[in-house]
Amino acid sequence: MEDLVTTRLVLHPMTVEEARRVVAGTPGEKERWGPGYPTEGDVESATDFLGHCARTGNPQPFGDYEIRERESGRVIGSLGFNRPPDAEGTVTIGYGLIPAARGKGYAVEALRELLRLARERGVTRVKGDADLDNVASQRVMASAGMRYVAADERVKYYESTW
Numbered sequence: 001m002e003d004l005v006t007t008r009l010v011l012h013p014m015t016v017e018e019a020r021r022v023v024a025g026t027p028g029e030k031e032r033w034g035p036g037y038p039t040e041g042d043v044e045s046a047t048d049f050l051g052h053c054a055r056t057g058n059p060q061p062f063g064d065y066e067i068r069e070r071e072s073g074r075v076i077g078s079l080g081f082n083r084p085p086d087a088e089g090t091v092t093i094g095y096g097l098i099p100a101a102r103g104k105g106y107a108v109e110a111l112r113e114l115l116r117l118a119r120e121r122g123v124t125r126v127k128g129d130a131d132l133d134n135v136a137s138q139r140v141m142a143s144a145g146m147r148y149v150a151a152d153e154r155v156k157y158y159e160s161t162w
Contacts, residue, residue: 005070008069009106009113011066014049014063018031032075035098045064046078059081061117064078064081065079067079076106079093081118085123091126092127095111103136108143108144111140112145127157130158131155132151132153138156147159
């Protein structure tokens with residue numbers, strides 16, 4: 001699987017070895033991690049990715065991606081699909097950035113590219129959610145073109161359909 005490249009970012013498909021390093025908290029010799037990477041969310045996502053790979057093989061292109069700044073090459077976060085599409089063509093996404101990279105539009109840029117990939121690969125619906133108090137994440141999904149569809153006592157739900 002090739003890297004996905006946007007104006008300012010490279011979305012690098014995570015390998016099993018890279019995911020192991022994220023879980024261990026030790027970058028490889030050529031990796032450049034931004035300050036604060038990996039976050040708890042990155043470790044949780046990499047752990048889930050490794051479990052999926054062990055059970056059914058690498059799900060790429062429906063796996064995890066490192067978010068890297070194009071100019072510096074630094075890893076500033078991650079995003080990806082929680083699982084490959086289900087029988088109805090639905091996937092769920094997640095994403096996160098290190099604190100120093102927030103508020104610069106990177107999450108919207110990365111999510112738009114992931115939505116483009118999903119649509120190109122035949123996905124019919126992408127779902128995402130954010131805690132009620134995580135207004136920034138809600139804005140990311142809305143700005144990337146996902147629409148608000150529901151809420152419960154804890155979470156707001158968004159989706160894109162084609």
